[in-house]
Amino acid sequence: xxxxxxxxxxxxxxxxxxxxxxxxxxxxxxxxxxxxxxxxxxxxxxxxx
Numbered sequence: 001x002x003x004x005x006x007x008x009x010x011x012x013x014x015x016x017x018x019x020x021x022x023x024x025x026x027x028x029x030x031x032x033x034x035x036x037x038x039x040x041x042x043x044x045x046x047x048x049x
Contacts, residue, residue, distance in 0.1 A: 005007040
């Protein structure tokens, strides 16, 4: 990739940083939901028996 000016380089780099942060945010939320999502009914059924 060839950049003509320093501004072009910084604009592209900043854009890629925003894309990376967006992907990181989506991944963090998905991971958080994976960690905190538990099958409450499964534990409730075993306690009643």
